[in-house]
Amino acid sequence: MTYIEIQAREILDFLVHLPFSECVPISRDFPTLTTKPGIYAIRHRSEGLLYVGKAQDIKERFRGGHKAITWSWLEDYNHRDVAIAVYEINFRQWQRLSSDLEGIILIWSKPPFNIRIPMRDGS
Secondary structure, eight states: OOHHHHHHHHHHHHHHHSOGGGSEEOOSSOTTSOSSOEEEEEEETTTEEEEEEEESSHHHHHHTOOHHHHHHHHTTOOGGGEEEEEEEOOHHHHHHHHHHHHHHHHHHHOOTTOSOOOOOTTO
């Protein structure tokens, strides 16, 4: 396993196993959501990962809405059963690795609300 795959596994494990009670609840203004860069997952309490993404400012990414939250509403999920798990990444790591990490995590986890999953070379 490469260094980046090890990091991706660590992030995915964190996003999947973070207790639901420690995830950020869906709200109008997301007062506790970080403004730092990172990889985030929209999770359902019992169905697991719904969507995985990356953002340089996670709070700003959600401030104007997010398609996965809309889709969860359309799927008739109770908003109390949907929350956001966040794995912060320092800025230097963000610049170098965020797209690669996100791509590997998407390939491994296959969240249903991600429309397209970036494919790695040779796969």
